Amino acid sequence: MTRRILLHVGTPKTGTSYVQDVLYRNRPRLALAGILYPADRFDAHFLAALDLMRLPWGGLETEAIGAWDALAARVRRHDGTTIISHEIFATASRSQVGRALESLGHGTGDPDEPELHVVLSVRDLVRQIPAEWQENVKHRSSITYAKFLRQIQSPERSTRIGSWFWGVQEIPDILDRWASDLPPERVHLVTVPPRGGAPEVLWKRFSQAFGLDGIDLTLETERANPSLGAPETALIRRINRAVNRELPPAEYRPLVRELLAHQTLSQRRTSPRLALPPDVHEWVQRLERSWVEEITVRGYDVIGDVEELVGSPPETWSDPDHPDGDDVAAAGLDAIKALLLDNARLRQEGEGLRHELDETRGALHRAYLRPTYRLREKIVRRLETGQAGRVLLKGYRLARGRSSRSA
Secondary structure (H helix, E strand, C coil): CCCEEEEECCCCCCCHHHHHHHHHHCHHHHHHCCEECCCCCCCHHHHHHHHHHCCCCCCHHHHCCCHHHHHHHHHHHCCCEEEEECHHHHHCCHHHHHHHHHHCCCCCCCCCCCEEEEEEEECCHHHHHHHHHHHHHHCCCCCCHHHHHHHHHCCCCCCHHHHHHHHHHCHHHHHHHHHCCCCHHHEEEEECCCCCCCHHHHHHHHHHHHCCCCCCCCCCCCCCCCCCEHHHHHHHHHHHHHHCCCCCHHHHHHHHHHHHHHHHHHHCCCCCECCCCHHHHHHHHHHHHHHHHHHHHHCCEEECCHHHHCCCCCCCCCCCCCCCHHHHHHHHHHHHHHHHHHHHHHHHHHHHHHHHHHHHHHHHHHHHHCHHHHHHHHHHHHHHCCHHHHHHHHHHHHHHHHHHHHC
8 A cells, every 4th residue: 555644734723623533533444444543542643743843731741742753653654544633733843844754754765655745724814813812812811802913913923922823824834844845736725615604515625635535434523612702702811811820721721711611602602703803804815815826826736715715804893802791791691600500510429429438438337347357357467477378368369360250
């Protein structure tokens, strides 16, 4: 079989969470088709990306040590097609990209060198900019939308936020770093359909890029990265300002990001949506047009329509820095309700565990009160004081173990 590596390197907010969960859940079916998705846990490629780029990430970077080398070793051992996918690979530096490709066996000149393909999923900046600000907020940031916009529009790009944003969103630069020595037919751009399109269209495009057409895969998934409305994002930003100094990252993620943002506030569908401010749209559209021209000249394999990278102006605009107070209050009530219900569930589970513990203690106490139990305990203690007794006990325990296994 031809050894191929399909390296999906971003960008964020382009359906990547869904795609990665589908690939992870379908590993056995993919393996039957000769396709390896090398992951023993759903976030294996995320940890590998953290390790490759030495990125700090709320303490996870310690857990990620050695993850990239382990992933690369599995890829080198596989004789068929391998898919690697995570969106934060997009921000890797040239030296980090070089290390990654070398460890995967690319550029060695060996006869068995794998055929490398780079896949980049892309979406118009009209949707990407508000989505990136929201992701910052969901990762503990309290920066205002206005300040975020100023930082990403700064030509210097010297701030942490500006540097990160363009690292994962500037399409020509990402492809310069990851695919500069690849023929254009091995560089695949998957465009996200415009708002309102059928959701299955994006999966069909990914399926084509990964060569999965004709493979019967289960497409249901529980893992996603849902979006919030403007007042809901404003609420999370205010929560961040209030709790960041006291709530450690290990507690923030399950309580704020998962329970409040993803499971609760994302279900509020009638709130004003996050959008690009009207006065920023002209600047964004000029940039998008320049990218479309550059991609067209380079001749990459575009799966979808490159013109989809030019976003339409938003129909409505609601400033998340100055949201309607009633909308934020309503979102706050839903958040409080979710926290109360989750606390009640945890209390019930705790009561159940305490009841089980009490029953276990009672059973052990009743057993200890039996004369036969105390006699056996006394005999064991005496045997343990002498060498011959310890030998007898060891033989007895081995015999009991064989007996239980045979049963």
